[in-house]
Amino acid sequence: MPTMNMIQALNSALDVxxxxxxxxxxxxxxxxxxxxxxRVTEGLQKKYGATRCFDAPIAExxxxxxxxxxxxxxxxxxxxxxxxDYIYPAYDQLVSEAARLRYRxxxxxxxxxxxxxxxxxxxxGGQTHSQSVEALFTHVxxxxxxxxxxxxxxxxxxxxxxxxxxxxxxxxxxxIYNGPFxxxxxxxxxxxxxxxxxxxxxxxxxxPLGQAAVVREGADVTVLAYGTMVHVALASAAxxxxxxxxxxxxxxxxxxxxxxxxxxxxxxRCVIVHEATRTSGFGAExxxxxxxxxxxxxxxxxxxxxxxxxxxxxxxxxxxxxxxARVIAALRRVMEG
Amino acid sequence: xxxxxxxxxKPDPKTAEGMTxxxxxxxxxxxxxxxxxxxxERAGQxxxxxxxxxxxxxxxxxxxxxxxxxxxxxSGDQVITGYRDHGHMLAAGMDPRxxxxxxxxxxxxxxxxxxxxxxxxxxxxxxxxxxGIVGAQVPIGTGLALANKYRGKPNVCFTYLGDGAANQxxxxxxxxxxxxxxxxxxxxxxxxxxxxxxxVERATAExxxxxxxxxxxxxxxxxxxxxxxxxxxxGARAAEHARSGGGPFVLEMKTYRYRGHSMxxxxxxxxxxEVDEVRKTRDPIDHFRERLEARGLGDETRFKDIDAEVKKxxxxxxxxxxTAPEPDPRELYxxxxxxx
Ligand SMILES: Cc1ncc(C[n+]2csc(CCOP(=O)(O)OP(=O)(O)O)c2C)c(N)n1
Ligand SMILES: [Mg+2]
Numbered sequence: 200m201p202t203m204n205m206i207q208a209l210n211s212a213l214d215v216x217x218x219x220x221x222x223x224x225x226x227x228x229x230x231x232x233x234x235x236x237x238r239v240t241e242g243l244q245k246k247y248g249a250t251r252c253f254d255a256p257i258a259e260x261x262x263x264x265x266x267x268x269x270x271x272x273x274x275x276x277x278x279x280x281x282x283x284d285y286i287y288p289a290y291d292q293l294v295s296e297a298a299r300l301r302y303r304x305x306x307x308x309x310x311x312x313x314x315x316x317x318x319x320x321x322x323x324g325g326q327t328h329s330q331s332v333e334a335l336f337t338h339v340x341x342x343x344x345x346x347x348x349x350x351x352x353x354x355x356x357x358x359x360x361x362x363x364x365x366x367x368x369x370x371x372x373x374x375i376y377n378g379p380f381x382x383x384x385x386x387x388x389x390x391x392x393x394x395x396x397x398x399x400x401x402x403x404x405x406x407p408l409g410q411a412a413v414v415r416e417g418a419d420v421t422v423l424a425y426g427t428m429v430h431v432a433l434a435s436a437a438x439x440x441x442x443x444x445x446x447x448x449x450x451x452x453x454x455x456x457x458x459x460x461x462x463x464x465x466x467x468r469c470v471i472v473h474e475a476t477r478t479s480g481f482g483a484e485x486x487x488x489x490x491x492x493x494x495x496x497x498x499x500x501x502x503x504x505x506x507x508x509x510x511x512x513x514x515x516x517x518x519x520x521x522x523x524a525r526v527i528a529a530l531r532r533v534m535e536g
Numbered sequence: 537x538x539x540x541x542x543x544x545x546k547p548d549p550k551t552a553e554g555m556t557x558x559x560x561x562x563x564x565x566x567x568x569x570x571x572x573x574x575x576x577e578r579a580g581q582x583x584x585x586x587x588x589x590x591x592x593x594x595x596x597x598x599x600x601x602x603x604x605x606x607x608x609x610x611s612g613d614q615v616i617t618g619y620r621d622h623g624h625m626l627a628a629g630m631d632p633r634x635x636x637x638x639x640x641x642x643x644x645x646x647x648x649x650x651x652x653x654x655x656x657x658x659x660x661x662x663x664x665x666x667x668g669i670v671g672a673q674v675p676i677g678t679g680l681a682l683a684n685k686y687r688g689k690p691n692v693c694f695t696y697l698g699d700g701a702a703n704q705x706x707x708x709x710x711x712x713x714x715x716x717x718x719x720x721x722x723x724x725x726x727x728x729x730x731x732x733x734x735x736v737e738r739a740t741a742e743x744x745x746x747x748x749x750x751x752x753x754x755x756x757x758x759x760x761x762x763x764x765x766x767x768x769x770x771g772a773r774a775a776e777h778a779r780s781g782g783g784p785f786v787l788e789m790k791t792y793r794y795r796g797h798s799m800x801x802x803x804x805x806x807x808x809x810e811v812d813e814v815r816k817t818r819d820p821i822d823h824f825r826e827r828l829e830a831r832g833l834g835d836e837t838r839f840k841d842i843d844a845e846v847k848k849x850x851x852x853x854x855x856x857x858x859t860a861p862e863p864d865p866r867e868l869y870x871x872x873x874x875x876x
Contacts, residue, residue, distance in 0.1 A: 257670050
């Protein structure tokens, strides 16, 4: 089986869908001729032509809105928003139109578009190239929000997202495009080729939306994570010497609450980690759900390890990024609690 | 200037005829352009050494625009631009140390290390950023112009944007408001022919960007942005138009960026020859130097002195930025709200 990094796996997913389904089109800023700033669409215009994979002007609102119209007519556009930080001009269209088209038309019209967008920190991107925007979309009924953490999942989830009949926000943790960064910025990152999840089949397969993965089994505490933080959580669990169970949510909406509650009922403790700012972050929703579903099983208060409630600064990259030191401290606190 | 015309006749390159600027002023522009060039080259080196992290967009090749426009600005005029902002800041008179230290994320940086390359401000210098979101500065600059008008100030806001930014929806919203309310704003479109890896032809149906405001009856002119005197000439007329109540004006500056879009750009979308050709035949600094020489204004020593002075300023800024302290971690939480 070929070995792929996350960029290659995503490229392969797009390749499969362009090949399978003439209704799939790809467009966005620099995705055609140039092949995308992160090279996710490299070679696709050459292979499928400029009617299937093409460049758009810098106009995020227009890009997403055009995709909604195309979707309403039965196409399955996959658009790239170059960085999640640039998605706000398209927010109106995503919230007011894409998310509600089905509801508003009683099912006559739908918007089966996929919006791919690299997100997250750890790359010294500062305020406008580091943000984690997931909670802005999980808050909106009608949108699905997906975040992979390995090449294998990235491909399978992206194919599932494209085939899904509803609008999907597909957020790609750009810090782990090339390797499973675990928060130890002082060490070189291993390439994906050393990780088992870099074995990616050539052809079509899906990882269904709404299924979390238990990526480390443990008895004492459940860690809920997604994206880059899955790898930070795994490293932290190993280093803390705590028997932690790590769950990679993979899809935030729809959320696999069964897997979450089964785990927390077993361990009695829960730590939630995400890069996004804390207040009204997705961790707040997770915390509320765990409390509702597992209250009588909890042995310690639920902990959240998150970004700070500030814009993402240029300096202080590693003070801001919730790395292993902070996750380990939280694991210790819940074990003592 | 005719509406949506290619106005701005070129000054005669051979003589000082028609130039009201003194030799000293002309040398000041030369110095200012050279300072930006050398500053950017050094920033590129610091980036290569890992002292500057993240994103860094160099202004090399476009120096005549920021310097030329600044040279016709009045005191109190404002400047606002996107993320390719180091040149505008230096032209506006910001301290090279503060700019370089912001690039390295240090405490004495102009945003105390929290903004970085794309997000710097200096209200003292009339510089309103430094905006990382493409196009975002355009309506904000329009708002600055509205504030000028409301306060009865005789000032203009020079609102810079790229050829790629000219396609962003909010640019059109801003232009309509500016025309509707006759705001003193000059939109300076720096057309360097590429938005990241996408050329102008692949991104816009109307490649004559000086016509961007045509739907709102905004006058526009195409300008050789590699010629500082052409920039000054067109800039002065556009600013006068805006300042005297005529409303907005669009200047399309034809220019070129020599370096990659940012430091991590493989630049596969254009050829080495294309870049070399522009460097060889249109370089704004070389050209202006030749013109000064042709006018008999400068001898070798004067150019050498400027070279040496600029070199020293840049070396000092780099050393300062390398050795300045990192910000106090408590700074993380300041300036989120009025009170921390
Ligand atoms: C809203 C938004 N979309 C996309 C980007 C990514 N991006 C940064 S610069 C750039 C190209 C802009 O080109 P242009 O306006 O011509 O300016 P230049 O870089 O040539 O100075 C793009 C697409 C961004 N920063 N913000
Ligand atoms: Mg450009």
